[in-house]
Amino acid sequence: xxxxxxxxxxxxxxxxxxxxxxxxxxxxxxxxxxxxxxxxxxxxxxxxxxxxxxxxxxxxxxxxxxxxxxxxxxxxxxxxxxxxxxxxxxxxxxxxxxxxxxxxxxxxxxxxxxxxxxxxxxxxxxxxxxxxxxxxxxxxxxxxxxxxxxxxxxxxxxxxxxxxxxxxxxxxxxxxxxxxxxxxxxxxxxxxxxxxxxxxxxxxxxxxxxxxxxxxxxxxxxxxxxxxxxxxxxxxxxxxxxxxxxxxxxxxxxxxxxxxxxxxxxxxxxxxxxxxxxxxxxxxxxxxxxxxxxxxxxxxxxxxxxxxxxxxxxxxxxxxxxxxxxxxxxxxxxxxxxxxxxxxxxxxxxxxxxxxxxxxxxxxxxxxxxxxxxxxxxxxxxxxxxxxxxxxxxxxxxxxxxxxxxxxxxxxxxxxxxxxxxxxxxxxxxxxxxxxxxxxxxxxxxxxxxxxxxxxxxxxxxxxxxxxxxxxxxxxxxxxxxxxxxxx
Numbered sequence: 001x002x003x004x005x006x007x008x009x010x011x012x013x014x015x016x017x018x019x020x021x022x023x024x025x026x027x028x029x030x031x032x033x034x035x036x037x038x039x040x041x042x043x044x045x046x047x048x049x050x051x052x053x054x055x056x057x058x059x060x061x062x063x064x065x066x067x068x069x070x071x072x073x074x075x076x077x078x079x080x081x082x083x084x085x086x087x088x089x090x091x092x093x094x095x096x097x098x099x100x101x102x103x104x105x106x107x108x109x110x111x112x113x114x115x116x117x118x119x120x121x122x123x124x125x126x127x128x129x130x131x132x133x134x135x136x137x138x139x140x141x142x143x144x145x146x147x148x149x150x151x152x153x154x155x156x157x158x159x160x161x162x163x164x165x166x167x168x169x170x171x172x173x174x175x176x177x178x179x180x181x182x183x184x185x186x187x188x189x190x191x192x193x194x195x196x197x198x199x200x201x202x203x204x205x206x207x208x209x210x211x212x213x214x215x216x217x218x219x220x221x222x223x224x225x226x227x228x229x230x231x232x233x234x235x236x237x238x239x240x241x242x243x244x245x246x247x248x249x250x251x252x253x254x255x256x257x258x259x260x261x262x263x264x265x266x267x268x269x270x271x272x273x274x275x276x277x278x279x280x281x282x283x284x285x286x287x288x289x290x291x292x293x294x295x296x297x298x299x300x301x302x303x304x305x306x307x308x309x310x311x312x313x314x315x316x317x318x319x320x321x322x323x324x325x326x327x328x329x330x331x332x333x334x335x336x337x338x339x340x341x342x343x344x345x346x347x348x349x350x351x352x353x354x355x356x357x358x359x360x361x362x363x364x365x366x367x368x369x370x371x372x373x374x375x376x377x378x379x380x381x382x383x384x385x386x387x388x389x390x391x392x393x394x395x396x397x398x399x400x401x402x403x404x405x406x407x408x409x410x411x412x413x414x415x416x417x418x419x420x421x422x423x424x425x426x427x428x429x430x431x432x433x434x435x436x437x438x439x440x441x442x443x444x445x446x447x448x449x450x451x452x453x454x455x456x457x458x459x460x461x462x463x464x465x466x467x468x469x470x471x472x473x474x475x476x477x478x479x480x481x482x483x484x485x486x487x488x
Contacts, residue, residue, distance in 0.1 A: 005047075005059045005072040008040045008082055008119035009133070016112040023105035030097045033108040037093060040119065041086035047079040054470055058125065058484035071125040071186070073485045077321060077471035081122045081249055084325050087453075088241035088332045089115045091446035092234055095336050098442040099343045101234045104147060110140040111238065118242045122249060125485040127175050127185035127207070130250055134171070134214070138164055141243060144235045145227065156230035163223035167213040174206030187253075188486040191478060192260040204258045211254065214247035217306065218275040221299045225283065228298075229291040233339030233348075236291060240298060241332040248302060248324065252309055256475040261312035270310035274404050276303030281411040290338040290348040290423065293415055294331065297374065300408060301327050307405065308389055311396050317472035319388035322464060326373065326381040330454045333370040336447035337363060341423070343443060350419065355428035363444045364424050369451035371420065373458070375413035381457035381464075 015036045019029050050057055051074055058073040074082070093111060096102035117137025124130050142164075146157035179185050181199045194201035216224040224244070228236050259265060280300025287293045305327070308320025340363055341356065342348045357364035373380035376387075386409060393401045457464055474481055 003059060004043060005057060005074060005123055006061060007043055008086075008123065009072075009116050011036050011040060012112040012116040012119070013136075016109040016116070019109045019112070020106075026103065026105070029105070029108040030093070030102060033093050033102075033112060034090065034097070036112065037086055037090045037115065040115075041083065041090060044079060044083040044086050044119075047074045048076070048083050048467065050074075051076045051079045052467060052470060054473065054480055056474070056481045056484035058487075060487065070129060071485055072120075072123045073125040073187075073481065074123055075471070075474045075481050075484075076467055077249075077253070077474060078122045080321070080325060080467055080471060081245070082119050084328050085115070085118055085122070085242055085245065087450075088328060089238065091332060091336065091450055092238040092241070094446045095237070095339060095443055096234045098445070099234065099339070101232060101339075101343070106143065107147065110144050110147075113137075113140040114144070114238070114242065118246050121246045125187045127178060127187065127190070127254070131168070131171050131175050134246060134250075135168060137243070137246060138168070141239065144238075145231045147232050147235065153230050156227040159223060160227040163227075164214065167210050170213065171207060171210035174203060174208075174210055177203035177206055186485065187257055188482050190258050191482050192258070194259045195262055201259070204254065207254055208251060211247045211251040212272070215244045215251060215302055216247075216299055217272050217302060218279045218299065221276065221279070224299060225292060225295045228295045229289065233291065233335070233342045236295075237332050237335035237339055240294075240335050241328050244298065244302065245324070245328055248305060252305075252320070252475070255309065256312075257478055257481075261476070263312075266310050266312065269306055270398075270401065273303045273306035273310055274401060276300065276306065277404060277408045278303075281408045281415065284415045285411060285418070288350055290341060290350065290419055291335070293419060294334050294338060297412065297415070298331060300412065301331065301374070303408075304386070304389060304405065307393065307401060311392060311398070312476075313392060313396065314469070314472050314476055315395065316389065316392035317475050318465070318468040319385065319392050321468040321471045322381075322461075323385035323389055325464060325468070326385050326454055326457055329450045329457075330370045330373045330382060333366060333447045333450035333454065334374065336450070337367040337370065337444065340444045340447065348423075350422035353423040354426045355424075357424040359428055360444070362448060366444055366448040366451045367424065368420070369455055370447070371416040373451070373454045375416050376409045377413070379455070379458040381454045381461065384458050384461045384465075 056075045061070040114137050117133050120133040142161050145160050181203050194204050213220040277300050280296050283296035284293045305320045305324050308316040338348050373382035376382045390405050
């Protein structure tokens, strides 16, 4: 199994290279993109089965000495992230094929390179390789943001490129500082280093700052609502499931390993979490398009995950992992619904829509299920995630955080009702476009599938809860992970 760890990265990357050599074969692009992503999903599930009991699978490429080898490792947390993100990529590729958004000959190769970088980032066991894989992921994202051109989209792409280049520069500087004070960037050698050396703590803090910017944590979030809503709708759905989640995953991994959950820093993460929750949901309430409302909610939901990290207990970390997984699925489903609306009606402005529930009942069903899960209503997975997180926060006696989490959930519900009342309720304000209801039904099927999964993860939460508990245990006690990546 360990020798297969490189395939989630190498498979999509090599497939993208082959497809670039045949740019006019659109059907081949679609089939190859879906096939290689399905293969990654199958492999990720196999890794998940292999690591569900706390086992860590590790491999050093080429069999080199650990000090110089390119190392990959999969524990329950990493395998879970590869699995859910492969499902998201598969759903987005299927939606793009149904809507025709993949007609550009560069679309599928760019998506495959982006996904390869994301999978590699989830599996790498080295801080410098993490930087490299994040850049592998970001380079195609620059092109995907600007795909289709237009002054507004190109302007958003410039902001996106500028902010991510700044964050990447900070990240590289942080990696250099860590190497300068420790002589290594391997995760296996950095465990708990910040607890014993203030210099390492400062160097690693630069890395965490860069990852916070890439994750759009408040107050470094402004670039997200300024750029994501201007991207092509399916690309936005893809970004929501991958880009900031890689930053969030890396932030959790680095903090758990390097700082060992040091309580001295809990208040910093907690403050950022609460600010992100409040600022994100308030921003969502003031927006007038589906995509902008949902983009601000990305900021808010990131805060919930960080709240679990701030407490750094077994219960809070398990809740954070569970929350992160269901949030990726739910948010992607919502953005795919917005993409279907935009593709069929030419806009997602709330004041230009109406009666979508009567025109497109399948779309309405998919949106309603995902929206209720995002707001945390039973029996959806969002309710289980928020209940677990709030219970962990209450057990820690953080009652202000409990009040904020509950209040933000109510405001999230209000913003989802705003979209429903304006876009789905009432009488249709305009005619359907030539595409008609049948193409829309095909377009929204991946979103409906993700929404159904989010529903099932509520009443049938036990398998994911078990995986989340295993992932949390590995973050709290990384001995098995360290032994695997150190080759002992």
